[in-house]
Amino acid sequence: MEQTASLVCSRYIFLLLLMGAVTLHERVGGDPRTQTFQLTCGPQLENNRSIFVQNFVVAMENISEQMRTTGFGQVVAGSGPDADYALAQCYGDLSSLDCVLCYAVARTVLPQCYPHNSGRIFLDGCFMRSGNYSFFQEYTGPEDRAVCGNTTRKSSAFKKSATDAVNRAVAAAPGNKGYAHAQVAVPGTNESAYVLANCWRSLRENSCRLCLENASPSILGCLPWSEGRALNTGCFMMYSDKDFLNKVPETGNGSSGGTVIVIIISVVSSLVVLGVAVAIGVHIRKQRHIQKKRKGSNDARNLVKSLNDSSLNFKYSTLEKATGSFAEANKLGQGGFGTVYKVGFL
Structure with missing residues (x-):
């Protein structure tokens, strides 16, 4: 629940800032085509939540640097079953600014695949894929x-x-x-x-x-x-x-305003992914706490079973014989759980 709420909140913050950036962007760029056309999540779940989330965040940060400069990035973070192989690319008619805007949206939508360990997203201006093996x-x-x-x-x-x-x-x-x-x-x-x-x-x-x-x-x-x-x-x-x-702009045709927007969107998308990671971390800790409670309840059940299987568990006929058919002469008094009797033998 915390994960979902944090993800929704982060996406609202991102979208508000994105709207402001796009308003400025209309003066200096083309159409980043940020409409999400298809999101597909893989069938397998992550193996270790903590490692998987850490690798995913590292991959997103590393690939962001490449996207800002070349419009394409691929990276491998971690190893083993929770390694994250990530690839992202903008289509060839997008300017650097358009590309950062499109990738920022892709980067905030793809984490919806969690806890599945792979996913791919097609936007009308860019593509992104993440998985636990080399698909490059x-x-x-x-x-x-x-x-x-x-x-x-x-x-x-x-x-x-x-x-x-x-x-x-x-x-x-x-x-x-x-x-x-x-x-x-x-x-x-x-x-x-x-x-x-x-x-x-x-x-x-x-x-x-x-x-x-x-x-x-x-x-x-x-x-x-x-x-x-x-x-x-x-x-x-x-x-x-x-x-x-889009008409691909001439080299060196950028502006300081465009650079500022690139920085804003890059920082915001990083914060969104970080927020998702924090939410997942909270979710993991909560699950561990629940598991500890469940473990305690299992211990209680095991204790009951041990008592039932031990020599402290007597048949009614044995108790009846030991107390002389619960005779008044063997009655010691009244306890919190009923009458207390003196036992003649065991």
């Missing part, structure tokens, strides 16, 4: 899927343009550090099909190509719907009839 080279898996928009059905001309845009992005991304975007006009209209394709930078070029080639048929299966996403183990792809892409 994985590019396909059973959870790969396409998610289709269902607001508007498009024409066959849009379908053809979207297919062309997807194929262009898939062909270009592996040789371009895993990222590509494409825009193809729809003939006879003022519309275009927009596509983004992005592999995680931990993949080799060939693995990136295989991931995107696996994702493209599934996302094209969304047509003629106006929007579709491929959420794959090693890559992300999206097409839309709306221009959702």
